[in-house]
Amino acid sequence: MTPVILLSGFLGSGKTTLLQRLLADPAMQGAAVLINEFGEVGLDHHLLDRIDDTVVLLKSGCICCTVRGEVAEALGNLHSLRARGEIAFDRVVIETTGLADPYPVLQTLTAHPVLRSHFRNGGVLITVDAVNAALQVAHRAEAVRQIAAADRIVLTKTDLAEPESVAALRTRLARLNPVARVLSSQDSVADILTGFGPGVAEFAPLAACGAGCSDPTHHHHDHDHSHAHAHHADADGTLGVTSFSLVIEGAIDWTMFGTWLTLLLHRHGDRIFRVKGILALEGEDRPVAIHGVQHLVHAPTHMAHWPEGPRHSRIVFILEDLSPDLIRRSFAAFTGLAAVRTAA
Numbered sequence: 001m002t003p004v005i006l007l008s009g010f011l012g013s014g015k016t017t018l019l020q021r022l023l024a025d026p027a028m029q030g031a032a033v034l035i036n037e038f039g040e041v042g043l044d045h046h047l048l049d050r051i052d053d054t055v056v057l058l059k060s061g062c063i064c065c066t067v068r069g070e071v072a073e074a075l076g077n078l079h080s081l082r083a084r085g086e087i088a089f090d091r092v093v094i095e096t097t098g099l100a101d102p103y104p105v106l107q108t109l110t111a112h113p114v115l116r117s118h119f120r121n122g123g124v125l126i127t128v129d130a131v132n133a134a135l136q137v138a139h140r141a142e143a144v145r146q147i148a149a150a151d152r153i154v155l156t157k158t159d160l161a162e163p164e165s166v167a168a169l170r171t172r173l174a175r176l177n178p179v180a181r182v183l184s185s186q187d188s189v190a191d192i193l194t195g196f197g198p199g200v201a202e203f204a205p206l207a208a209c210g211a212g213c214s215d216p217t218h219h220h221h222d223h224d225h226s227h228a229h230a231h232h233a234d235a236d237g238t239l240g241v242t243s244f245s246l247v248i249e250g251a252i253d254w255t256m257f258g259t260w261l262t263l264l265l266h267r268h269g270d271r272i273f274r275v276k277g278i279l280a281l282e283g284e285d286r287p288v289a290i291h292g293v294q295h296l297v298h299a300p301t302h303m304a305h306w307p308e309g310p311r312h313s314r315i316v317f318i319l320e321d322l323s324p325d326l327i328r329r330s331f332a333a334f335t336g337l338a339a340v341r342t343a344a
């Protein structure tokens with residue numbers, strides 16, 4: 001039975017960064033990877049820098065409400081390819097969207113008539129952002145569900161947070177999920193992986209079930225249903241959580257862009273869960289990856305090379321109750337650049 005590790009954690013909490021580290025470890029050389037992102041434009045597979053037949057990008061959408069079938073299909077395909085000797089893998093890592101409830105994905109594994117005889121739950125690894133988690137846990141049930149479903153929690157960005165707030169977060173996490181082991185992204189991959197992969201026990205019983213309960217034994221259809229709709233713009237005009245992207249032709253001036261992004265997140269960060277993008281910057285041959293999470297702007301990083309296709313800047317936003325138009329207008333007014341295309 002091939003173990004399936006579920007890697008989840010709220011938007012921007014460091015899943016792809018951790019995955020990249022894990023995949024570089026010899027113990028994970030044989031891992032196949034499924035990536036699911038919220039929104040129309042997937043960037044994570046580019047940011048991961050590993051492209052082969054064992055990396056599968058699932059179609060956009062929320063893994064917990066729309067693409068369960070796709071997870072099953074993708075796992076089924078991987079299994080068939082391996083059975084025919086076309087690829088090899090000894091475990092699978094699924095990186096879910098930051099808004100996913102891990103439980104339905106695990107349910108897919110254990111309930112599917114075919115998959116259940118080839119794959120097993122290899123553990124739930126959750127990244128928790130030490131800078132933003134307090135806000136996320138207070139306002140987003142998904143963040144609580146992910147923590148409650150964890151076998152192991154990796155605290156990220158402890159290097160950017162005050163020690164007292166990290167200590168308070170650890171106390172909060174222990175209350176939400178007393179059985180998960182909590183490590184930090186500063187820990188070695190060996191420590192993070194110990195107890196993971198083949199041979200791991202089935203996932204631990206959950207404690208501390210409240211509003212964000214993800215205990216399988218407490219899971220009801222009604223709960224699942226309302227949760228699914230909470231991700232999307234409501235029919236009555238309430239915006240809800242929306243995703244859109246800006247595509248910009250031509251090189252961007254970094255100083256101007258950085259100032260715009262900082263001001264935008266300063267003003268609206270509570271309602272901007274995530275900004276990430278690949279930028280074509282003036283004077284740079286290589287693309288630059290940018291990340292923002294709520295009020296936090298991360299240092300930009302150079303990517304190794306451009307992904308295939310036109311070398312346009314692409315910036316993805318995930319917003320709550322904020323109009324994409326506001327972002328578009330603000331971007332155009334500040335930078336003087338109009339997006340050539342936007343996807344809602």
Ligand SMILES: Nc1nc2c(ncn2[C@@H]2O[C@H](COP(=O)(O)OP(=O)(O)OP(=O)(O)O)[C@@H](O)[C@H]2O)c(=O)[nH]1
Nearest residue numbers: 010011012013014015016017098156157185291298
């Ligand atoms: N300083 C610091 N930055 C980190 C750490 N972990 C992640 N980051 C940064 O956080 C930003 C977001 O990281 P990602 O790995 O893309 O987060 P993600 O959870 O995959 O994001 P989504 O898939 O959009 O939900 C990037 O700029 C990372 O470099 C950490 O431990 N310390």
